[in-house]
Amino acid sequence: MSTHDKIDEMTLHAYVDGELDPDAIAEVEAWLATHPQDQAMVADWQRQAEQLRQMFGSVAREELPREWIAALDEKVPPPWRRWARQAAAALVLVAGGAAAGYSVAPRTSAPTPDAQLVASRAAGAYLVYTAEVRHPVEVGADQQAHLVGWLSKRLGHPLSAPDFTAIGYNLIGGRLLAEEDKPAALFMYENDAGDRVTLYAARNPEGTETAFHMVNTSGTRSFYWLDGPLKFAITGELDQDDLSRIAQAAYEQLTT
Amino acid sequence: MSDRQMKEALVREAPVLRRFARSLVGDPALADDLVQDTFERALTRLHLYDARRALRPWLFRILRNLRISRFRQAARNGPHLELVEGETPAPSGSGSPDQGLALRDISRALDMLPDEQREVLVLVALEGMKYHQVTEILDIPIGTVMSRLSRARKRLSEILDLSGRGRIRRVK
Numbered sequence: 001m002s003t004h005d006k007i008d009e010m011t012l013h014a015y016v017d018g019e020l021d022p023d024a025i026a027e028v029e030a031w032l033a034t035h036p037q038d039q040a041m042v043a044d045w046q047r048q049a050e051q052l053r054q055m056f057g058s059v060a061r062e063e064l065p066r067e068w069i070a071a072l073d074e075k076v077p078p079p080w081r082r083w084a085r086q087a088a089a090a091l092v093l094v095a096g097g098a099a100a101g102y103s104v105a106p107r108t109s110a111p112t113p114d115a116q117l118v119a120s121r122a123a124g125a126y127l128v129y130t131a132e133v134r135h136p137v138e139v140g141a142d143q144q145a146h147l148v149g150w151l152s153k154r155l156g157h158p159l160s161a162p163d164f165t166a167i168g169y170n171l172i173g174g175r176l177l178a179e180e181d182k183p184a185a186l187f188m189y190e191n192d193a194g195d196r197v198t199l200y201a202a203r204n205p206e207g208t209e210t211a212f213h214m215v216n217t218s219g220t221r222s223f224y225w226l227d228g229p230l231k232f233a234i235t236g237e238l239d240q241d242d243l244s245r246i247a248q249a250a251y252e253q254l255t256t
Numbered sequence: 257m258s259d260r261q262m263k264e265a266l267v268r269e270a271p272v273l274r275r276f277a278r279s280l281v282g283d284p285a286l287a288d289d290l291v292q293d294t295f296e297r298a299l300t301r302l303h304l305y306d307a308r309r310a311l312r313p314w315l316f317r318i319l320r321n322l323r324i325s326r327f328r329q330a331a332r333n334g335p336h337l338e339l340v341e342g343e344t345p346a347p348s349g350s351g352s353p354d355q356g357l358a359l360r361d362i363s364r365a366l367d368m369l370p371d372e373q374r375e376v377l378v379l380v381a382l383e384g385m386k387y388h389q390v391t392e393i394l395d396i397p398i399g400t401v402m403s404r405l406s407r408a409r410k411r412l413s414e415i416l417d418l419s420g421r422g423r424i425r426r427v428k
Contacts, residue, residue, distance in 0.1 A: 010402050013409070017380055019387055045409050048416075049381035051362040052279070056382055059278045060271040065288070068270060072263040072295065116283055215283045219363065 007031040012038060016045045116215060119224045122200035122233030123217035125177055125186050130196040137173030137188055147174050151185040151201075157229050159201055161187045162253040164246055169197060189246075197236035197246055204231040212251065214240065223247035227255055257307045259299065265311055266295050272383070273315060279366075279378045280323055290326070294319040313389040320375065320393060365415040373408035376401055 007028055014020050015028040032039040129136055139147040144161060152159040154176055161171055169189040177184040177200075184202035210226040221243055224233035232254060234247040257265070273294060277287035297318050298305070305314055366374060379385040379393060390401045 009406060013402065013405055014387075017387070018384075041413075044413050045381075048362065048377075048409065048412050052366075052378070052382040055363055056275050056279050060275040062271070062274065064267070064270050064274075068292070068295070069267060072267050116286070119283075213283065213285055216363075217282065217367075 007035075007038070012042055013045070016042055016049070116213075116224075118200065118202065118226070118231045118233050119213075119215045119222040119235075120217060121177075121179055121184070121202075122198065122222050122224065122235045123220045125184075125200055126196075126198045126220055126222075126235040129175065129186065130188065130198060136196075138175040140173040141171040143173075144171065151176060154183040155185055155201065155203055155230070157203065159185060159230075160254065162199065162250045164189055164197075164249055167245055167249060168192065169246065172196075195236065195238060197234060197238065197243070199250055200233040200235065202231055204229060212247065214244070225251065230254075257302065257305060259302060262299060262302055262305075266298060266315075269312060269315055270295075272312065273319060276316060276378070276383055277319060277323075279382055280320070280375060290319055290323055293322050297322065310389070313385065313393050316379065316383070316385070317393045317395075361416055362412070365412050368415055369408055369411055373404050373411065376404040377408040377412070380405055 005027075011020070011024070011028060015025065020028065032042060139150065141147075148159055148161055151174060161174065164170075168191045170191070172188045172190050174185060174187040177186050179202045182203060184200065187199040187201075188196060189198070190196045204226050206226075207228055208226050209228055212223055212225050214221065214223050216222075220235050220237055221240065222233045222235040223244060224231070232250065234243065234250050236243050236246070238246075270291065273291045274287065277290045277294075278284065281287045281290060294315060298315060301318075305311070366377075369377065375394065376390060379390050380387070385393065387398055387401055390396075391398050394401070396404075
């Protein structure tokens, strides 16, 4: 083994990724033993890989949708599109946790990437504004009528602030947001433990309707749906069941 | 390989395809749609599969290309493509709270990687694909695989380093 040969970065990647033969592995390990900076870098990459495997590992352990198995068991090519929709519907039920008690009817297929944007924006607003202790909202719940009237006017469509007191969440207030060059509204709620959830609302220019969808973004969780003239997202850091209960209450109160 | 054999193989590969799809696309419904489209295409293009070669990279390639073409379609309908790219699942593993935070950080960090770096990193580090397999899946030379991998890891380290120091929490 030649200790004077410099081990380059590509060889270190190959080492981490199991691409080297035993001789080369020995050479790299001897190098790392005397080069702490490279050693730290390698350890860093190994930790990244481990975290990725932890983060997505559970996905591979989820039970497969029964429709998939059924489709793959059949002799004739199945009508996949239809199954895709059913799978999306099934997901809605799974996302709801207690499937039996779930009354929200999914109405169309999986959302377009564009529809998903509402969840990204809602998650962004959630992260920025719920972190505020002193100024989480522009207009407080003590002026609820004014707040709702103001935001309705800015959105150009009647809004309401749903009531979640039955689930333990009280309205703190709301604020006006910008979605690109259009106004959007944010209502914020809080429970006694200080957990906050937000309802994001904006115009839906396409006028489309979608099912209820759940997405996890940057550590937050959102349920979102498009409902004709408006689109909504409920966002929080709660577990799926708790958040879905709030989202369902919102859906029921907002959809007439 | 017969149609029946492929269907059996697809049932076996489905969990891994799901994981791969989820690491590329945040929304579980969209990810599962991609997997189903991959099934469909694998069956209709069965005659193109060389049974002497490993199946998984072939399926990964189909899934990844389907995703690209779908996002191209979406791009024609609206300008907001890059934001959708920024969604990945939150940590789902159990563990200590510290571990949960670390996973949340890596989830955010992955969101911040350019797409071409993200897919190389995920194929190598999460799915354990060999470099030569990645060149085939993505149709790029080995040098490009290596440079993207290198940049992805560097970028991820930088982001994680930053987020470790300045994590967003409730501010007084």
